[in-house]
C-alpha cells in the first residue's frame with residue numbers, strides 16, 4: 001500500500017451517510033453530549049465540539065424552511081423546487097419537494113422524506129405530508 005495525500009478522501013461520515021441512504025435509511029450523527037443532530041455529517045459536533053457522536057435514524061418528518069423555484073422549460077422537465085427543510089429532530093437539509101407544483105411549496109409546509117435512487121445514487125427528497 002502506498003501512502004498518499006488523500007487520507008480520509010472517500011471515507012468518513014459522508015460515506016456512512018450515503019451507505020445508509022443506499023439502504024433507504026435516513027441516518028444522521030447525533031451528539032451524545034448535547035443531544036443535537038447535525039447535517040451535513042461531520043466527525044465533530046458543530047454545536048459543542050464533541051467527538052462523541054452516534055448514528056441514529058430520523059423520522060423523516062420536517063417543515064419547509066425556505067423554498068426557491070428553479071425555472072426550467074417544460075420539455076426539459078418543467079420548473080422544480082430547491083428548498084431547505086428543518087427536520088423534526090433539528091437539522092436542516094437542502095433538498096427538493098416533489099408531488100406538488102414547485103410554485104405551490106410554502107414556508108412552513110409539513111413534509112415527509114423519501115429516498116429515491118437516481119442513476120444508482122440515492123438522494124433524499126421530500127413530499128407534502130398527508131396529515132395537516
Ligand SMILES: [Zn+2]
Nearest residue numbers: 031034045048
Ligand atoms: Zn454536541
